[in-house]
Amino acid sequence: MQNRLLTLVETPFVRADVPQFQVGDTVIIHQKLLDGQKERIQTFEGDVIARSGRGVQETITVRRLVQSEGIERIFPIHSPRIARIEVKKAGKVRRAKLYYIRDRVGKATKIKGDVKRQVALDTAAKTLAIESAKAAAAAAKVETEANPTGESKRAAKRKAKAEATKK
Numbered sequence: 001m002q003n004r005l006l007t008l009v010e011t012p013f014v015r016a017d018v019p020q021f022q023v024g025d026t027v028i029i030h031q032k033l034l035d036g037q038k039e040r041i042q043t044f045e046g047d048v049i050a051r052s053g054r055g056v057q058e059t060i061t062v063r064r065l066v067q068s069e070g071i072e073r074i075f076p077i078h079s080p081r082i083a084r085i086e087v088k089k090a091g092k093v094r095r096a097k098l099y100y101i102r103d104r105v106g107k108a109t110k111i112k113g114d115v116k117r118q119v120a121l122d123t124a125a126k127t128l129a130i131e132s133a134k135a136a137a138a139a140a141k142v143e144t145e146a147n148p149t150g151e152s153k154r155a156a157k158r159k160a161k162a163e164a165t166k167k
Helices: 004-013 099-103 115-146 153-166
Strands: 026-035 038-052 059-066 069-076 082-089
Touching: 026 059, 038 069, 038 099, 082 115
Parallel strands: none
Antiparallel strands: 026 038, 026 082, 038 059, 059 069
């Protein structure tokens, strides 16, 4: 049982945009990294082999092969450094932890696909794409209404500056 006070303190930090996924799924983790002054996003794609903890302290272990060498990373799900998590493929496994995959090579590391959950994932991704396209179209419409001449923001600023210097 978890302490009620801890739960009360942690709830504002729990992310609501974490998708539903299980051990065995293939996920893409978009992680924010600092390169000097700039911030960029790097992806890490692999199979979820473990999920542990709860609340803010929940973590997942993701494994992938790079040049036939297994690489595992542990990601805190609710970290602000995680930009987003995408579920690419639903897997069907019979274990809670897939540590046995570490000892396997080649086709033995394959995870069966869960067709029913994959259909649900595909429809959710499709609706998300449609919603984002509608939002982009609405933003473009607002932009064209604000700027009916179709000139860029930079050109509009230059024009305004030139008019201000004439006066």
